[in-house]
Amino acid sequence: MSTDGWKNFGQYGADRDRGNVHGKVALGRALEDALERMIIEGGIKSPPSTRRGLMARMRYLMEHRGGREALAEALADAGSSANPATLRAWRHGLRMxxxxxxxxxxxxxxTLRARNVLANPQILKDHLNNGGRGTKVEIHPINQQVVDEPRRRDNLRIRPLQVRYVWDEAVDALTTGDITKMEEIWDDIIADLDSDWGAYTYVSHIGLGA
Structure with missing residues (x-):
C-alpha cells in the first residue's frame, strides 16, 4: 500500500480491527493512561490498613481543600459517618x-488526589516535558492481518521516538477535548519518521514512557 492509501483508511479492510485508530485518538488514550499512572504512582504507597497508610491518607484529606467533604461523602456512601473526635483518632493513628x-x-x-492532579494540568506537562528531555513515544503500527492481503504492509514495525516540545499543547488539547489540535500534534510527531511516515497516521497503540 502506498502512503496515499492511508487517506482512505478502511478501504482495504484496516477498519475491521476496531483497535486500529487514528493517531490522534491513540495519543489521547496514551495521555489518559499516563495521567492515571502519575496519579497512582505518585500517591501514598502504604496500604490503608497500616497505621502509616491510614495516617498519611487522613493527613492528606484533612489538609487539602475539599478533603473533609470528600471523606464525608465517601463515608455517607458507605452508610457511615465520623465525628470530629473519631477523625482526630484516625488521623493520629490512635484508632483503626x-x-x-x-x-x-x-x-x-x-478521589481527591485525582481531582487535584486533574485541576492542575501543569503537573502532567512537567512530567512529560521531563526537564526538556521529553518523553519516549512507542508507535505500534496497525494490525495488518485484517487488511486485504495484496495491500498489507508486513514490513511495518514498532517505531520509538523521543518527543519534545509538543507536550504543553497536547495536554491542553486533552483537557479541552480539542481533537483537531490533537491531530495537528500527531502529524508533527510522525513527521520525524522517515519517508514512510504516512503509514503511521493510523496505529494500533501508542505507548508513553512516562
Missing part, C-alpha cells in the same frame, strides 16, 4: 477504622 470506613477513607483519598 472498621473495614467499611477504611475503604471509604481510601476511596476519598484517591
Amino acid at each position: 477504622p472498621r473495614p467499611v470506613n477504611l475503604e471509604a477513607i481510601d476511596t476519598a483519598y484517591w
